[in-house]
Every structure is written in structure tokens, then in C-alpha cells.
Amino acid sequence: xxxxxxxxxxxxxxxxxxxxxxxxxxxxxxxxxxxxxxxxxxxxxxxxxxxxxxxxxxxxxxxxxxxxxxxxxxxxxxxxxxxxxxxxxxxxxxxxxxxxxxxxxxxxxxxxxxxxxxxxxxxxxxxxxxxxxxxxxxxxxxxxxxxxxxxxxxxxxxxxxxxxxxxxxxxxxxxxxxxxxxxxxxxxxxxxxxxxxxxxxxxxxxxxxxxxxxxxxxxxxxxxxxxxxxxxxxxxxxxxxxxxxxxxxxxxxxxxxxxxxxxxxxxxxxxxxxxxxxxxxxxxxxxxxxxxxxxxxxxxxxxxxxxxxxxxxxxxxxxxxxxxxxxxxxxxxxxxxxxxxxxxxxxxxxxxxxxxxx
Ligand SMILES: Nc1nc2c(ncn2[C@@H]2O[C@H](COP(=O)(O)OP(=O)(O)OP(=O)(O)O)[C@@H](O)[C@H]2O)c(=O)[nH]1
Ligand SMILES: [Mg+2]
Ligand SMILES: [Zn+2]
Numbered sequence: 001x002x003x004x005x006x007x008x009x010x011x012x013x014x015x016x017x018x019x020x021x022x023x024x025x026x027x028x029x030x031x032x033x034x035x036x037x038x039x040x041x042x043x044x045x046x047x048x049x050x051x052x053x054x055x056x057x058x059x060x061x062x063x064x065x066x067x068x069x070x071x072x073x074x075x076x077x078x079x080x081x082x083x084x085x086x087x088x089x090x091x092x093x094x095x096x097x098x099x100x101x102x103x104x105x106x107x108x109x110x111x112x113x114x115x116x117x118x119x120x121x122x123x124x125x126x127x128x129x130x131x132x133x134x135x136x137x138x139x140x141x142x143x144x145x146x147x148x149x150x151x152x153x154x155x156x157x158x159x160x161x162x163x164x165x166x167x168x169x170x171x172x173x174x175x176x177x178x179x180x181x182x183x184x185x186x187x188x189x190x191x192x193x194x195x196x197x198x199x200x201x202x203x204x205x206x207x208x209x210x211x212x213x214x215x216x217x218x219x220x221x222x223x224x225x226x227x228x229x230x231x232x233x234x235x236x237x238x239x240x241x242x243x244x245x246x247x248x249x250x251x252x253x254x255x256x257x258x259x260x261x262x263x264x265x266x267x268x269x270x271x272x273x274x275x276x277x278x279x280x281x282x283x284x285x286x287x288x289x290x291x292x293x294x295x296x297x298x299x300x301x302x303x304x305x306x307x308x309x310x311x312x313x314x315x316x317x318x319x320x321x322x323x324x325x326x327x328x329x330x331x332x333x334x335x336x337x338x339x340x341x342x343x344x345x346x347x348x349x350x351x352x353x354x355x356x357x358x
Contacts, residue, residue, distance in 0.1 A: 033102040040097050040276040059116040097275040098146035145275040150180045154237030156187040164199045168350035175308040176300045182209045186242040189214040202344045206311045215242050215249040234287040261288045302358035
């Protein structure tokens with residue numbers, strides 16, 4: 001997957017400080033280093049795609065050792081609680097795919113990939129972690145991708161018919177991770193039956209964006225292109241719904257590149273550490289990571305589950321009992337809303353199912 005390249009020269013051998021002062025005695029202008037996006041992290045190297053098209057298309061960077069330490073020190077500073085915990089636990093990987101950085105290009109070494117040094121990690125807008133590894137008895141969160149903007153949940157109108165319970169499960173995971181989700185129904189050329197049409201209307205009613213596409217006829221592809229443009233998106237969905245076909249229709253060759261990445265990261269025990277960003281020609285990136293495919297399995301604590309159903313929220317503090325689980329309880333405002341048809345009964349059943357599992 002990754003061609004070996006000679007190590008980047010140690011920090012001392014890179015040009016130091018800013019550009020030399022033009023006139024003797026005049027202060028040097030503050031140096032502004034170029035910015036870029038980390039596409040992947042592999043064994044201590046970071047492939048950075050510079051923002052500026054004048055720069056080389058890809059720079060293989062080392063991380064300045066000092067940054068590693070600084071980042072660890074800032075881990076415990078104030079953050080919203082859920083994220084803070086993840087931050088504190090995820091110090092193992094200071095820089096991951098999706099991170100925005102400032103880098104310094106090393107003098108040309110004649111190797112295939114220009115080398116560089118990451119000098120600054122720009123603040124993360126968001127981070128996505130998984131909690132599957134344990135160190136001793138402590139669960140260790142691993143950031144799998146930084147700055148993911150959205151998840152595209154891909155299902156098919158038919159063949160296979162979408163399991164709406166699975167859609168709900170994905171939506172709950174995204175809500176919990178505070179990640180915007182777009183529901184894409186592909187294979188619309190096969191027709192949308194009444195049951196599905198009703199389900200989709202419910203999703204739109206709770207504020208979820210729904211896109212109808214067909215890789216076969218081209219329906220909805222422009223809309224899809226607009227949704228991913230300039231953003232970092234992940235495609236998630238069951239097998240056979242047409243994810244690869246859709247990617248290829250969107251941008252020829254992309255589906256192939258993604259499956260190559262999947263195959264190369266799909267082996268070995270450290271696999272899920274790596275996410276990779278695949279640049280889109282229209283701007284933006286597509287994320288491929290095995291970790292994301294387990295999105296539906298993220299554990300949401302039982303007592304947090306009700307909040308992940310946006311349509312439940314107006315009723316949650318109207319239940320008779322403060323700790324109402326909205327399952328058997330008398331005086332439950334959520335159940336009453338279901339009875340009145342204000343909350344979709346099928347969505348409510350999904351809640352009950354997930355609650356009993358949690
Ligand atoms: N009718 C119809 N068939 C489609 C459409 N998109 C994809 N298919 C077909 O659906 C099948 C599965 O497509 P893939 O792109 O391999 O599905 P995938 O989601 O990538 O599946 P995995 O890689 O297993 O996760 C193929 O036979 C495609 O030709 C569509 O819009 N309409
Ligand atoms: Mg595929
Ligand atoms: Zn209740």
C-alpha cells in the first residue's frame with residue numbers, strides 16, 4: 001500500500017526559523033507555513049495534501065516530536081464532557097487522517113514523494129472515535145478520523161429492501177456522535193413501495209435529509225455530488241446497496257480506489273486504527289475506514305437512548321416519572337404521543353428494541 005521512502009532528515013537539518021531578513025537588521029516577516037489535510041497516517045509518517053495547488057500534490061511528513069508532547073499536555077483541558085473523555089484517552093494517535101496541519105516542506109530529496117515536517121496541528125472541529133481496545137482494564141478510545149463532516153447512510157430502494165430498523169440504528173449512532181447524517185436511497189429505478197415511501201416521509205419529518213439516487217439512471221447524482229463537495233464524508237451502508245457503483249458513477253475510478261484502500265487496511269490486528277481520506281476531484285474527501293462500518297454497533301447507554309430520537313425530545317420532560325424509560329411506564333408522554341400518532345409507531349418500536357439491547 002505504501003511505498004517505502006527514505007526517512008525525513010531530523011529537525012535540525014530542515015531550514016530553521018523564517019526566511020532570512022532581506023535587509024541587515026530589519027526584522028524577518030513572521031513565517032506563514034502552508035496548510036494541508038492529513039490523508040493517512042502510516043507508521044509515523046503522515047501523508048499531507050497541501051491546500052495550495054502550487055505545492056506538490058502530496059507531502060510525506062514526519063511529526064515534530066515536540067507537538068506530540070504538547071498535544072498530550074492539552075488533552076485534559078476543558079471540552080464538552082463526552083468528547084473530553086475521548087480526547088484524554090486517545091493520546092496514542094496525536095495526528096490522524098482528517099487533521100488539518102501546517103507543514104514545512106523539506107529541501108527536495110529527489111525521492112518519489114516530497115518530504116516534510118508537520119509543525120502545527122490546527123484545532124479539530126470534531127473527532128470520531130471507537131472504543132474497542134483495552135490497555136489493562138482501561139478502555140482506550142481511538143480517534144479514527146478527525147473533522148468528519150457527515151455520514152452518508154446508503155440503502156437501496158429494493159434488492160436488498162432497506163431494513164428500517166438498521167437505518168434507525170445508524171441514525172442513533174450518528175446522533176450520539178453528533179454527526180450529521182444524510183440518508184441516501186439508491187436503486188430508485190427499481191421503484192419505491194408504499195411502506196418505504198412512508199418510512200422516508202417520517203425521516204424527513206424528523207429533520208433527516210433524504211436523497212433518492214440511481215446509479216443506473218443517474219437520478220440524484222448531481223444532488224449527491226453537491227452534498228459531498230468540499231466536505232469530509234463517509235459512505236456507510238449494508239452490502240449490495242450500490243455504494244461502489246454509486247461512487248464510480250459520482251466520480252469514475254473512485255469506487256475502485258476506495259475498495260483498494262479497504263482491502264489494504266482490512267488485514268491485520270491494527271487495521272481499525274487507520275482511516276484514509278480519498279480526495280474528490282470536485283473538492284472534499286471521502287473517508288474509508290473499517291471502523292466506520294461498525295458505526296451501527298456503537299454503544300449508546302440505555303439512559304441516553306431516548307435523546308437520540310429527535311422527535312422524542314419535546315416529550316421527554318413530560319413523563320410522570322423523571323427516570324421514565326418510555327417502555328412499560330405509566331404516564332409516559334412518549335407513549336402517549338405514539339398513541340396520538342405524533343411519534344411514528346415504527347420508530348418507537350426501534351427505540352424499544354435498542355433499549356432492550358442496551
Ligand atoms: N438497479 C440498480 N442496480 C444497482 C444500482 N446501483 C448498483 N446496482 C447493482 O447492485 C449490485 C451491488 O452494487 P455494489 O456497488 O457492488 O454494492 P456495494 O454497496 O458496494 O456492496 P459491498 O461492496 O458489498 O458493500 C451490483 O450488481 C450493481 O450493479 C442502481 O442504482 N440500480
Ligand atoms: Mg462495494
Ligand atoms: Zn416516558
